[in-house]
Amino acid sequence: MRAVGIIAEYNPFHNGHAFHIQEARKKSQAEVVIICMSGNFVQRGEPALVSKWQRANSALEHGADLVVEMPLTSALQAGDIFAQSGVAILSAMRCADLSFGVENGKAEDYLRAGRLLQKFDQKIAEEFSKEKMTNTSYAQQLSDLIEPVLRKENIALDHRQANSLLGMLYARENSKLTSPMGLVPVLRKKAQHAEISIDKAEQMASGTAIRQALLSQDRELQQAVKHVVPEEVYFSLHQSPYVDWEKAWPYLKYQLISQDTDQLRQIYQMTEGLENRLKKHIVNSSDFQDFMQTIKTKRYTWTRLQRLLCYTLLQLKEADVEQTITTVPRQIRLLGFTSRGREYLNHLNKNKIDMKIISNLKQSGQESFKMDIKAGNIYRLLADEKIPSQDFLKSPIIKK
Structure with missing residues (x-):
């Protein structure tokens, strides 16, 4: 195939x-x-x-x-x-x-x-x-x-x-x-x-524009999203809790205030004294956007800082991350498949590929996915626990 x-x-x-x-x-x-x-x-x-x-x-x-x-x-x-x-x-x-x-x-x-x-x-x-x-x-x-x-x-x-x-x-x-x-x-x-605008006639919009529209308080803008996503996607989006940095803000602020600079220095890519800059500005920042505007410089771009703050929120240490990205994963998580996908998986199994495809996380398999599991638990917390467990007790989605 x-x-x-x-x-x-x-x-x-x-x-x-x-x-x-x-x-x-x-x-x-x-x-x-x-x-x-x-x-x-x-x-x-x-x-x-x-x-x-x-x-x-x-x-x-x-x-x-x-x-x-x-x-x-x-x-x-x-x-x-x-x-x-x-x-x-x-x-x-x-x-x-x-x-x-x-x-x-x-x-x-x-x-x-x-x-x-x-x-x-x-x-x-x-x-x-x-x-x-x-x-x-x-x-x-x-x-x-x-x-x-x-x-x-x-x-x-x-x-x-x-x-x-x-x-x-x-x-x-x-x-x-x-x-x-x-x-x-x-x-x-x-x-x-x-692009950050939504043109209903084009029926296409960027992910950035769609996220901004859904997170806005503008009802008309929110409804415009239905023109640029499939119908069932629009329905499911409106049935789901949204997660963004503002939801994560109190937890991030707690991490940066409660940890001292030596602890923060262990975070992945926390280099060149950035821990001092973050601690200096976190207390007086009113929200995530305010904080980002304060710490952003020409040298430290918005995206670079956002990734660093994700590492901080998730408590990803330098040693842990470096160890996991040096080689191709030996195991990979399967999220879902169709009947045709199932046939292809059977084809891969017969040919004995080097990478193991995991369909269910069990207690014994925690070590390989420990950072993903932690991230899933934190993400669920950010969603006010209105979504199911992200890893354990979760089987792949199966479509005909």
């Missing part, structure tokens, strides 16, 4: 995601679509609006055949590690192709860019370590470094666009594989990544 893989967050699932799944299947001629999806905390450094189970269910309702969870410590990372983990998981699941949404470019462009970035991998890493590179964001640093390489080779990709840049990182990781997957870029339709 031929499978195409997609690395996603679906925060929340919308019409653009359904379009991507449809196009990925059609362009790759795959029988199975596999989604490697972030769990309850996402790459930009925030809790997902709704739970991983609800988002996985939406994907299965609209074209996906298998949904597996990207481990927390890989999902909550900058683009390079996020891409590394997603590509490794989908490759281990024997996907023939990898599909991703982009602002511009063709498969050949990304194949060439991936090979070039692999070739200059060491040089790029060295440039990142230089002092002169530390005053701009990760994305800007990477964009600046690869721009002359792309220009020299006449590769027509817009490295300044978030999804095209991420597509190049996927292509780089793919080029490192012994058996690289085929690349299937899908052009984003209408709404772009950072």
Whole structure:
């Protein structure tokens, strides 16, 4: 069976995601679509609006055949590690192709860019370590470094666009594989990544715009969401508690006030005295947005700080995280599947893949997923415990 893989967050699932799944299947001629999806905390450094189970269910309702969870410590990372983990998981699941949404470019462009970035991998890493590179964001640093390489080779990709840049990182990781997957870029339709408006006529909007609308107090804006998400997704969204940083604010504030600087220094990526800056401003900040505006600088971007605050909220220590992201996960969590997905799982079992796919977390399997379990418990707390347990006593979603 031929499978195409997609690395996603679906925060929340919308019409653009359904379009991507449809196009990925059609362009790759795959029988199975596999989604490697972030769990309850996402790459930009925030809790997902709704739970991983609800988002996985939406994907299965609209074209996906298998949904597996990207481990927390890989999902909550900058683009390079996020891409590394997603590509490794989908490759281990024997996907023939990898599909991703982009602002511009063709498969050949990304194949060439991936090979070039692999070739200059060491040089790029060295440039990142230089002092002169530390005053701009990760994305800007990477964009600046690869721009002359792309220009020299006449590769027509817009490295300044978030999804095209991420597509190049996927292509780089793919080029490192012994058996690289085929690349299937899908052009984003209408709404772009950072757009914050909802155009009802277009029936497309970015995840950012949808989240802002749902979290607003504007009834008309909230209702506009039904034009840009599938009907059943709209219904389920309005039946669910939303989780965002404002919900997490009291818990974050408690962590930063109650811990001393030595304790905070143990948090993953708590570097260059950031613990002092956080403790200095936390007490007098009225809410999360106020706090972020106070601590943000040119050097420490919004997303970088949000990820750091997620690590703090979840109490992720440097040693714990580094240990989990050095290798491809040996076990991966299955969130759901269709009948076609079940057939593909049987196919993988017969071929004895290197990675074990876990359908139920039992007491004996806690160690491999301990940080994901902790994150699930905290996420449920942020949802005022109005959602079920996120890990134990939870079986994969099954669709016909």
